[in-house]
Amino acid sequence: MEKVFLRGESLSFHSEAYRKVAANIEYANIDNDIKTIMLTSSLANEGKTTTICNLANVMTDLDKKILLIDLDLRKPSVHKNYNLSNNGGLTGYLINKGDYKDYINNIDIGLDVMTSGRIPANPSEIINSKAIKNLIKEVSVNYDYILLDTPPIALVSDPITIATLADAVILVIGYSETEKEIAKKSVDSLKRVNANIIGTILNKYPMTKKNKYYYKYY
Ligand SMILES: Nc1ncnc2c1ncn2[C@@H]1O[C@H](COP(=O)(O)OP(=O)(O)O)[C@@H](O)[C@H]1O
Ligand SMILES: [Mg+2]
Numbered sequence: 001m002e003k004v005f006l007r008g009e010s011l012s013f014h015s016e017a018y019r020k021v022a023a024n025i026e027y028a029n030i031d032n033d034i035k036t037i038m039l040t041s042s043l044a045n046e047g048k049t050t051t052i053c054n055l056a057n058v059m060t061d062l063d064k065k066i067l068l069i070d071l072d073l074r075k076p077s078v079h080k081n082y083n084l085s086n087n088g089g090l091t092g093y094l095i096n097k098g099d100y101k102d103y104i105n106n107i108d109i110g111l112d113v114m115t116s117g118r119i120p121a122n123p124s125e126i127i128n129s130k131a132i133k134n135l136i137k138e139v140s141v142n143y144d145y146i147l148l149d150t151p152p153i154a155l156v157s158d159p160i161t162i163a164t165l166a167d168a169v170i171l172v173i174g175y176s177e178t179e180k181e182i183a184k185k186s187v188d189s190l191k192r193v194n195a196n197i198i199g200t201i202l203n204k205y206p207m208t209k210k211n212k213y214y215y216k217y218y
Pocket of ligand 1: 041043044045046047048049050051077203204205
């Protein structure tokens with residue numbers, strides 16, 4: 001499988017950047033206390049979903065079991081990146097119950113994906129539910145890392161709630177002055193709930209400046 005892609009297009013020249021992020025996660029996890037990692041950004045289109053899918057893909061090289069869950073219940077798009085149907089998924093599991101494994105897609109050795117499922121009328125309620133907490137607890141037994149995609153933090157409160165469920169948070173920042181300015185506010189709101197921000201990823205860095213991704217370690 002080509003590991004790094006953007007809407008189906010191969011991005012092999014970016015692999016190195018994603019691998020660095022994966023390696024930094026492993027360093028941050030020296031005490032094995034990081035399992036659930038949330039990715040977020042302030043605004044839409046900063047590259048959260050692209051980054052988390054590609055990160056999940058390269059993390060399989062660590063010989064770890066990865067589960068990627070789409071917790072963006074407003075504009076989910078993980079399923080599009082993997083060409084998966086979005087029937088079932090997380091909201092399907094929460095409504096129909098049963099075995100969560102029936103709502104998971106295997107993508108590659110070591111990589112499973114749970115799509116968002118049908119967009120619910122009450123996303124905040126679902127994100128705040130005990131059922132989500134329980135699901136994360138249950139899947140934790142079977143995976144080394146659980147990656148959580150989220151909606152934009154400056155627009156909805158879901159990521160703040162999700163941050164309280166995650167062991168670590170990575171903030172994606174689109175390369176523009178506004179996005180950098182707003183990112184500071186996002187960091188503040190994450191810190192207010194004691195989120196463990198382990199890094200930021202500067203995304204969409206102009207290609208002419210050589211590196212498209214830049215990972216900063218706190
Ligand atoms: N590093 C990048 N270089 C070029 N295009 C990118 C990059 N990261 C994301 N994109 C594109 O930007 C758009 C938004 O990305 P997406 O990952 O869906 O953002 P978000 O999940 O934050 O809303 C998509 O069309 C995606 O293909
Ligand atoms: Mg997204």
